[in-house]
Every structure is written in C-alpha cells, then in structure tokens.
Amino acid sequence: MSDDMPDFANVKGGSSSTATKVYVVVAGDSLSKIAKREYGNAKEWNRIFEANRDILKDPDKIYPGQKLKIPPK
Amino acid sequence: METRILYTLLVSTALVFAACGKKDEPKASPAPAPAPSAAPAPAPASAGIAVSSVTAGSAIGADKKVTIATDTFAPTDTMYVSVDTSGTGTAKLDAKWTYRKGNDVAVVKEDSMTFATTGPATHEFHVSKPDGWPAGDYEVEVTLDGRSAGSKKLTVK
Numbered sequence: 001m002s003d004d005m006p007d008f009a010n011v012k013g014g015s016s017s018t019a020t021k022v023y024v025v026v027a028g029d030s031l032s033k034i035a036k037r038e039y040g041n042a043k044e045w046n047r048i049f050e051a052n053r054d055i056l057k058d059p060d061k062i063y064p065g066q067k068l069k070i071p072p073k
Numbered sequence: 074m075e076t077r078i079l080y081t082l083l084v085s086t087a088l089v090f091a092a093c094g095k096k097d098e099p100k101a102s103p104a105p106a107p108a109p110s111a112a113p114a115p116a117p118a119s120a121g122i123a124v125s126s127v128t129a130g131s132a133i134g135a136d137k138k139v140t141i142a143t144d145t146f147a148p149t150d151t152m153y154v155s156v157d158t159s160g161t162g163t164a165k166l167d168a169k170w171t172y173r174k175g176n177d178v179a180v181v182k183e184d185s186m187t188f189a190t191t192g193p194a195t196h197e198f199h200v201s202k203p204d205g206w207p208a209g210d211y212e213v214e215v216t217l218d219g220r221s222a223g224s225k226k227l228t229v230k
Binding site: 004005006008010011012013014015016017018019020021022023024069 | 177199
C-alpha cells in the first residue's frame, strides 16, 4: 500500500439488527461493557441480563465463550 | 276451580312435552390432549438463512432499512449498508469497508454480527469518520457465514 493512502484509524463503525444478535463473551467482558458497545449505554446491561436469565443467574458472572442474546435496540 | 285445574293440567302437559323434546346438551368435547412435548429442536442450520438484498444509503429507519438510498456520499456522511435476510436460524454477517486509490486498497473498517432469527430480518452496518471521509472510491462487501452475499461500490465527493 502506498504511503499516501488516507488514515482510517479513527473510523467508527457499528451494527444493529431487527433480529436478536448473539454475542460471544470474551475475557474481560461485563454486561455493562457489552451494553455500552451494543446500545451505547452501559446502564442498559439489565436488558441483556433479562434476555439471558435462562443461562445467567448472576449478572456479575459471565464467562468467555458464553453466547448471549442481545435484544434489538 | 275447574279452570284452574285445566290450566294446571295444560301447563304440566306442556312441561312434560318440552322436557321430552329437549335435545341433549351437546357434550363438551373432551379437552384435547396436550400436545406432546416437542422433541428438542435440532440446532438451527445457518444454511437456512439467505441474503435477499443489500442496500447502501446515508440514513436508516428504526426498521434498519435504508431511508435515503445512495451510493454517493458527502465527507461528513455516515455510510450505511442494510442487509435483508430470509429464513430462520443463526448466522454471521460480516461487512468489510474498503477504500481504493489506483491499484491500492485500504481496509477502512470490518465489522461482524452473529444473529438468531425466526423469520425475515433486517440488519445494518455503518461507518463514520469524525474528520470526514477522503474523496474517492469505496466499497462495502457483505458476507454471510463467510460467503459473499453482495457488495456496493460507493463514492465520496
């Protein structure tokens, strides 16, 4: 790639869906972090917790590899 | 007195006939047996999901569909690509945004989402650049489970 190519390092991106997104937990994640990333608001972590009550008993305990349903915005 | 007796007889007779002519109440159908428990559904196959359309634009609605369809953008625009899918199951969509200058290609942004759906759904990816897009030629390629599902050539002027 030539040196005069523009710098796209600051490009912001995102996605959303009318379907239920599925998020795979990675190390260091918390429901607040996921809510911030998916909804832009960490305080909406409870939406994710409620949608995953079948597999989550404690909102503070999520594990890498868990597949969480992310309700549409 | 005779009239009263006659009246009583008539009423009694009428009641007897009414009772005889009364049809049996239809018996309530036995409650249907509860449906047998469904066998555990097999894991939905992502092969059941297909991309039906890919649309680029500068705005989307709450339904994730493009409301301003265009392939030409201003430097301050957010670029959107809306993807309609049909079918049910779980699948992974990827969007790769690239910039082309001559023979050189730079990756602008890559995003992916995994989703589960029980019917038609619409998904969107978007990119923005706080200091404005350089003018030139861009492209967004959408893949579904690693297979190309469509692409759009975009221009920033």
